[in-house]
Each structure stands twice: as structure tokens, then as C-alpha cells.
Amino acid sequence: MPASKTKGHAAVCPISNERVELLVTEIIGRVADKWTMLILEELEQHGTLRFTEVRKCVPGISQKMLTQTLRQMERDGIVLRTVHPVVPPHVDYELTELGGCLGEAFCGVWQWAEKNFARIEKSRAAFDKRAEKAATKTAATR
Amino acid sequence: MPASKTKGHAAVCPISNERVELLVTEIIGRVADKWTMLILEELEQHGTLRFTEVRKCVPGISQKMLTQTLRQMERDGIVLRTVHPVVPPHVDYELTELGGCLGEAFCGVWQWAEKNFARIEKSRAAFDKRAEKAATKTAATR
DNA sequence: CGGGATCCTTAAGGATACTG
DNA sequence: CAGTATCCTTAAGGATCCCG
Numbered sequence: 001m002p003a004s005k006t007k008g009h010a011a012v013c014p015i016s017n018e019r020v021e022l023l024v025t026e027i028i029g030r031v032a033d034k035w036t037m038l039i040l041e042e043l044e045q046h047g048t049l050r051f052t053e054v055r056k057c058v059p060g061i062s063q064k065m066l067t068q069t070l071r072q073m074e075r076d077g078i079v080l081r082t083v084h085p086v087v088p089p090h091v092d093y094e095l096t097e098l099g100g101c102l103g104e105a106f107c108g109v110w111q112w113a114e115k116n117f118a119r120i121e122k123s124r125a126a127f128d129k130r131a132e133k134a135a136t137k138t139a140a141t142r
Numbered sequence: 143m144p145a146s147k148t149k150g151h152a153a154v155c156p157i158s159n160e161r162v163e164l165l166v167t168e169i170i171g172r173v174a175d176k177w178t179m180l181i182l183e184e185l186e187q188h189g190t191l192r193f194t195e196v197r198k199c200v201p202g203i204s205q206k207m208l209t210q211t212l213r214q215m216e217r218d219g220i221v222l223r224t225v226h227p228v229v230p231p232h233v234d235y236e237l238t239e240l241g242g243c244l245g246e247a248f249c250g251v252w253q254w255a256e257k258n259f260a261r262i263e264k265s266r267a268a269f270d271k272r273a274e275k276a277a278t279k280t281a282a283t284r
Numbered sequence: 285c286g287g288g289a290t291c292c293t294t295a296a297g298g299a300t301a302c303t304g
Numbered sequence: 305c306a307g308t309a310t311c312c313t314t315a316a317g318g319a320t321c322c323c324g
Contacts, residue, residue: 020259023259024255024259025180028255032176034171034174037170037174050285051285051286051287052285062317063319064287064319067286067287076265077262087285089286089324090285091286091287101254102251105251105253106250108247108248108250109174109248109251111247112243113166113169116240116243117165117166120169123218123219124218192305193305193306194305204297204299205298205306205307206297206299207298209307225306231305233305233306
């Protein structure tokens with residue numbers, strides 16, 4: 001169990017630690033988002049993509065969410081957005097180096113999900129069965 | 143750049159691959175959640191915690207979200223919930239082995255956030271400055 | 285084509301009150 | 305103590321239209 005998480009930072013950096021932790025937490029909250037992760041994954045796999053291409057790669061995402069998420073990622077320095085001043089417009093998206101690092105960091109989570117999805121499904125089924133039993137029992141009691 | 147993400151699964155497993163991908167995506171969506179990650183982190187760091195203790199460790203979480211998230215995690219087999227039949231009630235939460243693995247997988251993301259939060263802040267500031275400039279320019283034009 | 289602006293609907297999430 | 309149940313508010317997110 002690797003111990004160097006947020007707490008490990010304390011000894012190193014003297015600047016207000018609650019602030020750092022809040023910041024890190026906020027970043028985690030921003031980055032640990034469904035669409036962000038999916039877009040990240042696609043850009044990592046395909047390299048550079050245009051707006052419409054990203055949209056095709058991420059099924060189910062609305063144009064609004066795509067724009068919004070890409071903007072956030074651009075703002076955070078995860079994605080590089082290049083506008084080619086031609087008509088009709090041509091906009092390219094690609095990961096920055098920072099974004100690439102994040103992609104690699106998330107890789108472990110993807111692998112975890114891939115490796116364990118069957119276990120998770122089983123656990124869910126078992127949980128639901130127990131819950132159902134409990135429910136019928138409660139119904140019988142009253 | 144490790145290439146074995148969802149796509150890498152294709153060659154190994156013959157069962158409907160879209161289904162697997164959907165499942166994995168769904169799991170990612172579930173697990174890549176702010177509260178889930180924070181609770182995971184606390185349980186990994188403290189071992190076993192009671193309901194109220196978790197609540198204290200995760201500032202800002204409402205009791206509703208805490209219950210809800212813990213239930214989801216229990217259902218997914220990430221967290222083990224132990225009820226001691228005493229009065230007043232005593233309920234313990236701890237990570238399962240599966241949960242521990244997930245914690246380790248997420249560790250990379252935490253480290254990424256810790257390492258790069260300054261860069262991200264700078265990127266955001268720069269982005270906002272550019273946006274502001276663009277806005278005043280637009281305002282001047284009309 | 286790549287969005288911005290607007291409207292509208294659903295759902296996430298907080299506050300409060302009650303219970304075994 | 306560790307929840308469940310209810311209400312209520314905010315905001316996420318989809319659909320639509322339009323524009324450079």
C-alpha cells in the first residue's frame with residue numbers, strides 16, 4: 001500500500017497545507033469525471049482528433065457536454081486546442097504532456113475495471129438478492 | 143504509454159465486446175466519483191472506520207451522500223460493511239481486497255494531482271486571462 | 285464545421301425530522 | 305449511533321435554434 005498520498009505532502013511543502021489539500025481535492029473532483037475520462041482515453045488512443053471525431057468516439061455524449069468538458073480540459077492544461085482559421089472551421093484536439101501523464105495515471109483504474117468487472121457484477125447481483133430478501137421479509141412482518 | 147486499455151481486451155475474450163466495454167465504462171463512471179474517491183482514500187489510510195468517523199474524515203459530505211456512496215461501494219464489493227448488533231448501533235466500514243486494489247490504482251491519479259496542481263493553477267489563470275481579453279475585445283467591437 | 289445562447293426537464297444533492 | 309423518509313432547491317444535462 002503506497003503511503004504517499006496527500007498527507008505525504010505535509011513534510012515537504014510549508015505553504016498552507018489545507019489549501020493544497022483543498023486544491024488537490026478539487027482537481028480530483030474535476031478530473032474524476034465520466035466524460036473527462038472517456039475523452040482522455042480517446043485522445044490518448046487516437047492522438048489528434050477533430051471535434052466531430054471526438055464526438056463519434058465517445059458515444060452518448062451531447063455536443064454541449066463535449067464542448068464543456070473539452071473547455072475544462074483545455075483550461076486545466078490537459079488538452080491542446082488548435083483552431084485552423086479556414087472555412088468551414090477546423091479544430092484539432094490533442095493531449096498535452098500533462099494530459100498524457102494523467103492518461104497514464106488513469107490507466108491503472110481502467111485496468112482494474114477491466115480485470116474485475118466480472119467480480120463487481122457478481123457482487124452486485126449478490127447484494128441485490130440480499131436486499132430483495134430483506135425487503136420481502138419486511139413486507140411479511142408488517 | 144501503456145496500450146492495454148479497453149481495446150486490448152478484444153483479442154483475449156470472445157464474449158460480446160461492446161457489452162464488456164459498456165460495462166467497464168459504466169464502472170468507471172461509477173467509481174470515478176468525487177465522494178467515492180475521497181472515502182476510498184480515507185478508508186485506505188485509516189483501515190476500519192465507523193460511519194461518523196468517515197463523515198469527519200471527509201469534510202463537506204452530507205450524511206445522505208455518505209450513506210448513498212457507502213452503499214454503492216458495498217454493492218460493488220469495494221467496501222465491507224459490518225453491523226454489530228448492539229445498542230446504540232455500531233457499524234464498521236473497511237475496504238475489501240478489491241477496494242484496496244482500486245485504491246492503489248487511483249494512487250497514480252492522486253500523485254499526479256499533487257505533483258501538478260501548481261501547473262494546473264497556472265494554466266487556469268492563463269486561460270482565464272486570455273478569455274477575459276477576448277471578452278473585452280468583443281465588447282469593444284459592438 | 286464548431287460551437288454559443290437559450291429553454292426546459294430531470295436528477296443530484298442539501299436540510300430537516302423521525303426511528304430502531 | 306446509524307441510518308430512512310420526505311421535502312425542496314439547485315444545477316447538470318439534453319434539445320433546439322442560430323451564427324461565423
